[in-house]
Amino acid sequence: MSAPTVAQDTAHGGIHLTTGAKAALVVLIIGALCMALAPVWPWLVKYPAGWALPASDWIGAALEWLLNLIKPVARFFSRALAYPMEWANILFNGIPWPLSIGLVTALGWYVGGWSLASLSFLGLSFVVSSGYWDESMNTLSLVAVSVPLALLFGGGLGILANEVPRVRNAVQTLMDVMQTVPTFAYLTPLLLLFGFGPVVGLIASAIYAAPPMARNVMLGLERVESDVKEAAIMSGGTRMQQLFLVEIPSASQQIMVGVNQCLMAALSMVIIAAVIGGFNDIGWEVLLTMRKAQFGQALLAGLVIVVFAIVIDRISGQMAEDRQRHSKRISGAIIAVAGVIAIVFWSRLPEPASLTLLQPTADWVDSGLSAFTVANGSALDGLKNGAMFYGLLPLRIGLDGAVLPFTWGFQWTFGMSLVLFGAAAALGAVLALRGNIAAGIMLVIAAGVIETGIADLPWPFVLVGAGAIGWVAGGRKLAQFAVLMLLAVLLSGLWDKALLSLYLSGAAVLTCAVFGGAIGLVCAMSPLAWRFVRPICDMLQTIPLFVFLIPVLMFFQIGEFSAFLAICFYAIVPMIRYTRHGLVTVPDELIEAAVSSGATSWQTMVEVRAPYAAPTILLGLNQTILYAFAMLVIAALIGTTGLGQSIYLALSQADVGLGITSGACMAILALVADRLVQGFATERRKALGL
CATH class of the missing domain: 1.10.3720.10 (MetI-like)
Structure with missing residues (x-):
């Protein structure tokens, strides 16, 4: 049976209904039945808690047993990773900050010329001026260890999927899961496995950053031209020689895109890592200042992360492009000048933590923000309350629950619901007479959703609606996938x-x-x-x-x-x-x-x-x-x-x-x-x- 499409028409009682129209009609009927039978069978709207499976308890018990079983190995791995973390921390904090700025500026010049060198110099100068240099170096030490782990893990998965086609779908599914499961969800088992500390944040960053690398390795190896592969085979090399000496170098540009995305993903995890790491890094500073409502300081610390993200993104992005590099002599000269400054002024270099040149700016932001909110508090509250009362809240609990005298000035009544449905039905009929039956039916369905609210939609309506959309979009298999997946959520409680x-x-x-x-x-x-x-x-x-x-x-x-x-x-x-x-x-x-x-x-x-x-x-x-x-x-x-x-x-x-x-x-x-x-x-x- 071929998958139906929207364009297929079926004669039924003299009326030509497209697949989309038939699907919308089924959803409308189910929704109407649920609304009509809800007073008699309230379980049609509110799924009974007693019908749900204790999925959280089952999963928790199984995972705790498994985690306790492998915890000794994980703790050993955690202690082992603590050493490179400590070494990276000593390295980044031990290099004088003028030399660090010079090294990054020289790299920026080599891969991107004056524009990237200027961006690198100004960006790191901003970091020094913020007073967060030490915390930033701690963050870089986490990134410096987590990214190689992610590159090895992601690159290995990508090569495995390329070499063993039978596991390709499994790797794709694993990548989907790693990228769609929220990072906070797998932090809890990581805490139980590896204990509290910066290593947990490191591992979480590596897990989050691995999928982009795997996907780009797979994509790059797929795009290697057949002529190149055939030439490698004709040269008599082994499969490993063909892969590592010919195909991977040919895919290097796409793989470098994966390195860029891997770096950015790891950096985006620094604050999440701070939640569980207890690490004196820039992510922890953002969290701490936000909790204290010191928004000027929080904004300053956040801008430090943004600056690092921009500099790393631009440099790694330029390295991913196949462009002519700039003079190594000038890069060497920049490093030499920075080294001379660091040596000559070694005893006079101020501690980075004392360089709080931007502190007055942060204080000005705090005072200006306080003055602004005092002067415009009513306008800000009006904007927020207007969006909540007239937009978000009706979507959440429906017009029936959101339209109240103290918000809208009147109470929503049953008669208003009838008027709403009547108007939607009339407009839907006009659309149907013009040949767009599906749009007319969907207009009535939309009226029902707005009147009821998304949070109070009957569960049969949601399941059937998802299945109907899946049927129209991709046929029976997609419809089954959507319904079964949402059914799992329903049964989870x-x-x-x-x-x-x-x-x-x-x-x-x-x-x-x-x-x-x-x-x-x-x-x-x-x-x-x-x-x-x-x-x-x-x-x-x-x-x-x-x-x-x-x-x-x-x-x-x-x-x-x-x-x-x-x-x-x-x-x-x-x-x-x-x-x-x-x-x-x-x-x-x-x-x-x-x-x-x-x-x-x-x-x-x-x-x-x-x-x-x-x-x-x-x-x-x-x-x-x-x-x-x-x-x-x-x-x-x-x-x-x-x-x-x-x-x-x-x-x-x-x-x-x-x-x-x-x-x-x-x-x-x-x-x-x-x-x-x-x-x-x-x-x-x-x-x-x-």
Whole structure:
């Protein structure tokens, strides 16, 4: 049986229903039945706790037995890793800071010229001036040890998947799990295995940073031209010689991209590592100052991480490109000058901790922030409350629960629900009469979701809805996958938490899709706008996740709205980039054909460029969803509910079962959303003949 597509029509009673229309009709019927039968069978809406499996207890007991079994080996490994950590720490802190700046500046010159050398010099000078040099060197020592581990582990997995095709799918699945399971979820078992300390953060960083390396190794080896492989075979070399002397060097550029992404992933983990590491590094400074509400200091420490991220990203990114390098003599001269300064002024060099040149700036930020919030507190509260009362809260608990006299000025009534459904049905009928039956039915479904609220949706409706979307996007297998995965969440006893996570991430993704898509559209139409937006996107993509929490906390304090903003800032970049890329890569002949036929610019955009760019835009939506789920767990620190909160509580309580189960449920939501969007993108590419 072939997978059905949206374009397939089936005659039924004289009315032609597409696959999408039939799927939407089934979902509508199930939703209506659940609403009608809820007073009689309340379990249709609220899944009974007694029906859930004690998955957290089972997983916790099994993992504790396993962890206790291998704990001696893990503790030995932990003690062994403590030595390179200590050596790296002594090395980075022992090198005089002028020489460190000179070494990085020289490397920047060699791989990127004056622009990168200037960026390196100014960036590290900022770090010295901040007074956080020692903490930054401690952070670099963690990165310096975790990245080689991640490179070895990820590179080994990539080579294994390339050499043994039978394990390729298993490696791909492992990479998906490592990238979708929130990092907080596997911190709890790591704590039990390796104990409290910086080594736990090191191992967590290595686990998080390994998948990008594995994926790029696999991709690079796949792209080695067949002629190169055949030449290696004809030369009579063994398989290992072919691999390490020919294929890996040929794939070196793609592998270096993996090194770049590995470095950035490890650096983004420094604050999460500080949560469990108790390490006097820059991540710990960010956490400490945030907890004390010293936002000026927190912003300064966060900017230090951003500076490191930008410098490391630019240098490693340039090393990944096959470009001509600059003069080694000038690099040597820069190092020599820095060395002379360090030696001549050895006894006069101030301690890095005493160089608090930017402390007045941090104090000014704190005082300015206090003055701003006092002067504009009512406006900020009005913005936050307006977004909560008129946007987020109705999405969460529905108009029926959110529309109250003290917020909206009136009480939502049953008659208003009838009016809402009636208006939706009328508009849906208009769409159906115009030939778009699926859109008309989905409009009625959307009205029901808004009236009920995502957190209170009946579980049969959600399961059937996910299955219907899967059927339309990819056929029977995808539908079965979506239903079975969500059924596992339902049986885990964390369904209510999952819906809360789905609500907040869904609201953020919708916001990113609207605003990110609009910004991407403007950038596609205006190169000047893209020149302005591009550096902002570059900066947002290099900022570690935790740093996004600082500015929203500065203005809106702890709460769900702050978490929502942090998720949006982090997840909007892929939507902007992919929308713009999809629209500007439409073949010129298609645009010329539309223009020659008399189409206006708007018609060309809507009828030619947008449909052709749809697969790329859907890929951007896919990345936005994954980014939103990744940030959702971090946002649990500032006031969210749902699975992220459960994961964080499990970490603080050392509850392995709850942590793993909550993390798995979060990964399932992300994985289902990922597969559904990919299904639609694949279907669209087939329709375009791509």
